[in-house]
Amino acid sequence: MNLLQLNPPIPVETPMGEGLAQIIIDYSPEYSIHWVVFLQENGQCWTFPNEQIRAQRNITAGRTSPEKPERISFKELLKQSPAFSSETESNTENPR
Numbered sequence: 001m002n003l004l005q006l007n008p009p010i011p012v013e014t015p016m017g018e019g020l021a022q023i024i025i026d027y028s029p030e031y032s033i034h035w036v037v038f039l040q041e042n043g044q045c046w047t048f049p050n051e052q053i054r055a056q057r058n059i060t061a062g063r064t065s066p067e068k069p070e071r072i073s074f075k076e077l078l079k080q081s082p083a084f085s086s087e088t089e090s091n092t093e094n095p096r
Contacts, residue, residue, distance in 0.1 A: 002026040009038075011056040014048050015072040017041050018056060 002025075009020040014037055023036035025047070032050040039046065052069050055061075 001028070011058075012037060013054040013056055013066070013068045014039070014046065015052050015069045016044075016046060016074070016077075017071070019046075021053070 004024045004026070006021055006024065009022050012019055012021045012035065017039055018041070019037040019039040021035045021037050025034040025036065027034070034047050034049055035053050036045065036047050037053075038044070054066050054069055055063060057063055057066055
């Protein structure tokens with residue numbers, strides 16, 4: 001596994017909105033690289049596979065209207081992942 005800290009961070013589009021990619025994780029040639037991104041909307045840190053990341057608009061580089069990944073909300077993400085949904089349901093039943 002290799003980690004690469006991006007300096008400067010790269011502005012990217014993710015399924016959860018715009019963010020700044022800070023780190024790239026390369027597990028091996030058999031896997032997609034993963035991007036560690038801090039979202040601009042709420043500051044959350046998420047990791048996205050390469051297939052879900054797009055560079056943001058950059059007029060100087062000629063990217064005037066880049067393709068954007070399909071948007072997904074945090075609630076939709078929780079519904080799709082059984083590990084998250086069962087944990088979330090138990091937390092709502094027994095709040096701390």
